[in-house]
Amino acid sequence: MNHEIRVRVRFCETDMAGHVNNTSYFIYLEEARGKFFQEVMPDDLGSAGQFILASTKCDFVSQAYFGQELKVSSGVSHIGNSSFSFTHSIEAADTGERIAESEAVVVHFNYDAQKSEAIPRRLRDALESHLVPNL
Amino acid sequence: MNHEIRVRVRFCETDMAGHVNNTSYFIYLEEARGKFFQEVMPDDLGSAGQFILASTKCDFVSQAYFGQELKVSSGVSHIGNSSFSFTHSIEAADTGERIAESEAVVVHFNYDAQKSEAIPRRLRDALESHLVPNL
C-alpha cells in the first residue's frame, strides 16, 4: 500500500563532490508527500496548504548521481491527534539499490489561525488506508 | 552609486562540474535586488511584495567556486512607466575578477489586483538616485 513516485536527478541537484547533494533529497521527499496528498486524499482535503512539516530525518545509505532515476516510496507510519508520520525509502529505480531512508512528521495546520488542528475524520480514513510498517 | 552585497558560495550551490551551477547566480542576483529594496527604498515602499521579475539575463564570464566570496553590484539602468531595469555585475571579492554580468527588468506589480501599476513618485525618486550606466 505504498505510494510511489519517480524522480530523475537534475544536474543542479548534484554538488562538487560529484553526487546528489544532501539538500536535494529533501526536495524529493517533499515532492513525494505533495503527490501523496494530491493522489491519495479526497478531493476536498488534499491541499498542501493545510499541512506543515514538524520534523524530518534522512539516513543517506548510498550516493546517487546525475541522471539517475529514483523511486521514492511513502507510507503512513503513525497517526496521532493532529499530526501523522510518513516513512519513506529512496531506491535506484533500475537496480533497487537502497539510497536513503527517511521519516517525516506532518502536522494538520491552519495557516489562517497559525495553529495545529485535529485531523478530521475523512483525512484520518484516507491516512489509515495507507498505514504501513516502517519502510 | 552602486549598491553592493557580498555572498559566499555554498557547497550546495556547486554542481558536479566542480563550479557554481548556473542556477545559483540567479539566487545571488535576487538577493542583491532584495537587499537593494530593503536598503535603498523609503521604509514604506521597500517591500519585495510589490515587485515582479519580468525578464533577466546573465552572461557567465568566469567560473566561481565553493567558498569563494563574491561581490554583487547593482544599479538602476532604466526607469519606465511601470517597470525599471537593473544592471548587475558579479566579481570575485578578493581579486576583482569578473564572474558574471546581468540585467533584470522588474515590474511594479499589485499582487492583489494581479496587474502592473505605474511607479509612484517616491519610488521613482529612490530609483533615480541610483541610476548608473550599465555595469
Added chain:
Amino acid sequence: MNHEIRVRVRFCETDMAGHVNNTSYFIYLEEARGKFFQEVMPDDLGSAGQFILASTKCDFVSQAYFGQELKVSSGVSHIGNSSFSFTHSIEAADTGERIAESEAVVVHFNYDAQKSEAIPRRLRDALESHLVPNL
C-alpha cells in the same frame, strides 16, 4: 523538430509571492538541455560534462503555480564554431498558455583543459538536425 519535456512544479520551487520563483525556471531550462543532450546526441557525445553555459536569458510572460505541469520546448537556434544556442519556450501543458521564453548559449568545453573546443562534426550534425527558428 523541437525537443519537449514535461516538468511538474514542486512546492519548494514556489516562493512567498505564491508563484514559481524566478530561479526555478532556470532549473527547468537546465533540465530541458540535459535531456536534450541525453536523447538527441549520439551515445558517445551526450555527456553534460562537455558543455558549459555561457549566457542565458528568460522572459517571464505569465506566472506558474505549484502542481502545474509545464511543457518545456527546446530547439537549436544557432551553431557557431565552439558554441551553439538554444531557444526555449515554457508553456502550461494543459492550456498552452505561454509562461516563459528563453535563450541560452552553450559552449563546447573541455573541463580538463578548462577551455572551449571546436564543435566536432558528429555533434554538429546532431545539432543541425534540431535547428529551429526562435520559439
Added chain:
Amino acid sequence: MNHEIRVRVRFCETDMAGHVNNTSYFIYLEEARGKFFQEVMPDDLGSAGQFILASTKCDFVSQAYFGQELKVSSGVSHIGNSSFSFTHSIEAADTGERIAESEAVVVHFNYDAQKSEAIPRRLRDALESHLVPNL
C-alpha cells in the same frame, strides 16, 4: 564552545506557505558545517572534500520568514572511529526565538577510494575541542 554563523533568509528560500521552506534549513545547516570546517580545522584538514553526510534530522520548532536573520549554532556531540556528530540549533538572531534543532552524522570519507576512513589524530583533537552537550 559553539561555532556560530549568521544567515539571512533569501526570497527564493521561502515557499507559497509564506515561510521558509523545509528544504532551506538543510542549506543553512550545510553552510554551518562548511564554515565550521573552514574555521575550526587545522589548515591541512579542513576540506569539505573529505567528509560525507550519513544522516541528518531537523525538528522545525517555529516558522522563519523572508529577510529574517538566523543564528545557526553548531557543536560536536559525539566522536566515533570514522564518524562524528553535530548538534545544531537555529534561532532568530534578534529575539533568540528557537526556530529549529538539528543533528547530523558526518563520516570521514575518502572520495577516491569511496570508503570511510578512521578519523586521524589531529582532526580528532580539533573535534574534541568543540565537544558540547546537545544544543
